Amino acid sequence: MGSSGDAWKLKDHPKLPKGKTVAVIVLDGWGEAKPNEYNAISVAETPVMDSLKQGAPEHWRLIKAHGNAVGLPTEDDMGNSEVGHNALGAGRIFAQGAKLVDLALASGKIYDGEGFKYVQECFEKGTLHLIGLVSDGGVHSRLDQLLLLLKGAAERGAKRICVHALTDGRDVLDGSSVGFMETLENDLAKLREQGVDARVASGGGRMYVTMDRYENDWDVVKRGWDAQILGEAPHHFKDPVEAIKKLRQEPNATDQYLAPFVIVDDNGKPVGPILDGDAVVTFNFRADRMVMLAKALEYEDFDKFDRVRVPKIHYAGMLQYDGELKLPNKYLVSPPEIDRTSGEYLVRNGVRTFACSETVKFGHVTFFWNGNRSGYFDEKLEEYVEIPSDSGITFNVKPKMKALEIAERTRDAILSHKFDQVRVNIPNSDMVGHTGDIKATIEACKAADDGVKMILEAIEQVGGIFLVTADHGNAEDMVKRNKKGEPLLDKNGNIQILTSHTLEPVPIAIGGPGLLPGVRFRTDLPTGGLANVAATFMNLHGFEAPSDYEPTLIEVVDN
Ligand SMILES: O=C(O)[C@@H](CO)OP(=O)(O)O
Ligand SMILES: [Mn+2]
Ligand SMILES: [Mn+2]
Known part of the structure; x- marks a missing residue:
């Protein structure tokens, strides 16, 4: 068109x-x-x-x-x-994304696509990292989709899996993060029984860690980067459920604003920083609050904060979050193709x-x-403030x-x-x-x-x-x-x-x-x-x- x-x-x-x-x-x-x-x-x-x-x-x-x-x-x-x-x-x-991911998981098509194959290339030697919002809110992500993806990835060769969990309390009740983390832990324990080294590696509240949008506050994304990629956070725990319970006791702590934490082993070493040769999937289907992290993970020229270390990874989004920017380049499920919008029609018919x-x-x-x-259809006719x-x-x-x-x-x-x-x-x-x-x-x-x-x-x-x-x-x-x-x-x-x-x-x-x-x-x-x-x-x-x-x-x- x-x-x-x-x-x-x-x-x-x-x-x-x-x-x-x-x-x-x-x-x-x-x-x-x-x-x-x-x-x-x-x-x-x-x-x-x-x-x-x-x-x-x-x-x-x-x-x-x-x-x-x-x-x-x-x-x-x-x-x-x-x-x-x-x-x-x-x-x-x-x-919409929620539905498209449901369909792709139900049919198994999610595993046949280029995106999954790309991350799968790392399963032999590296860790699969899954970063996203852990709740059943259905606005940005859904826990049941994450659990299916974990199972599917394990069945297709992932030997080591780390989940970097963001707590919600915005699309679901505050305090419900404990229950969601327990459910997740349960499934990870089952995978461990099957010989997959699967665990939560880091966490934090969605509004304080990672899920900023429209470049309002890069510090939010940096806090996530430090915990997820570098394995650095102000709080160390051995158990993620324990982590949430403890951090919720801090003054003014809520699920949305939970402080970042990393999970450490018996020697106090973070269990899941993201390293060269690893695969990363951001499992939120909704775009706005994943775009900034996607840029940090994917862009070579990136100056919004000091990334300190930029691992060589195979990264895919659950969806492609920005079609215009092709961000990220690889994704598991094709986003809805929303074409011929009213905005474009009106501008092409001279509506300023x-x-x-x-x-x-x-x-x-x-x-x-x-x-x-993103961007204008016709710069001469449009102004976005x-x-x-x-x-x-x-x-x-x-x-x-x-x-x-x-x-x-x-x-x-x-x-x-x-x-x-x-x-x-x-x-x-x-x-x-x-x-x-x-x-x-x-x-x-x-x-x-x-x-x-x-x-x-x-x-x-x-x-x-x-x-x-x-x-x-x-x-x-x-x-x-x-x-x-x-x-x-x-x-x-x-x-x-x-x-x-x-x-x-x-x-x-x-x-x-x-x-x-x-x-x-x-x-x-x-x-x-x-x-x-x-x-x-x-x-x-x-x-x-x-x-x-x-x-x-x-x-x-x-x-
Ligand atoms: O803040 C957000 O990300 C959502 C709630 O998760 O709100 P809205 O859809 O209104 O942007
Ligand atoms: Mn709204
Ligand atoms: Mn809202």
Whole structure:
């Protein structure tokens, strides 16, 4: 595609005009649930979002943001930013990494590919290292996939295997890392009985070790490098379950922020630094938080931190994390091929596009939005602005994050009249929601609402159109619940805080002075989801969406 201009040409919408400035606002982690004390969004002062809701059903409705609607394996899979922004930007539902890996493992095809063969070359003499997130969250990785991969690799000749485990507590309950590590240890023990020297070699909390994203804080990746590659960490343990239990007792320790540790033998020597001749697989399927480590492992010219020692390894990702950068070069499962995104179509039809967020979500409205592709389609027509995020803090400390700055830059972009589409991600409800701090999350939701207000005011001034939605739920439910929906208590009688995303639907609202009076949400698409949004805003730009896109959510009635 793309060689001929005609292939990209979008049909004019029969009724809707071109040339209106359209603001597409994504509130990250903003779902819809019944008001109650654990619904930070309902408790927070959010006059703008509340007023949009008054527009239901014509200009406000709910859409699905989890499970099959975003290409995840089951309806029990909560949504996440990767699949959410992929669906929003691509306008179609693609089988996502989680599902593709499931299929490749079930069919055994994962072992037939070039990627596995490449790592397999090291099995005779070297160690196979598996680095990734150990939980059943299903957002970045899944423990059951890791266990299958361990078994499969052992059956195919791996004699020595080291797992470098990152603890979660963000997609799953805080404290659950102990149980996941026990499960992993159990399986490793079985492999040891079969004569495979299989063990955990290092660990640390995902937000403090390895899994930074969008180059917000390279120290995070360095801490992982030191533990995983060099075998150096401030804490030494003989047993990984023991390690987690002990480190969780440190002040403010959580699964997400657990200090890095290495496992040592009876002589105090690290059991699994990564050495020349070893194989490495990063087993997360999701891209954003693996790209930085992949760069450190793969790039010869790398200057983000001193790697000290760069082992000669055979490295493969579970997936290729960045198709444009071909990073990593080798991978076990081919990623979804998300082509012909709305971003590319609109730019190729002359829509001048501005995208903005702060660092921790910047790639969401650029990279994920554009089908896991970095960079511009057309530099002359696009501008992507990244507001630097705070680093080295948990976001409950500064719940306003950069919402104001994002809104200001977006307002200025709208008022400049240089853009036809402005697209933003406002991260507060998600990033602060993940800390589990309800009070801070309430402040975060207010800050997000203030940000929306500023952007809508600018749209008002230029006679434009807005579309406000979210990528998945988070802040609308901060407590773990039983099947009846009642809050669950822990053994001390405290509520169990929910730090993860949810299965809730998300709102979508349209409006602004540029919206023709006859435009309203259709009533014949009750199960609409995030993938229906792209066709919707393409219409608002005056175009018909390509015929294979999920249908638009709007219709135009003659008044
Ligand atoms: O922080 C992240 O990596 C995920 C949760 O694991 O959140 P989001 O999908 O909203 O980016
Ligand atoms: Mn998100
Ligand atoms: Mn999130």
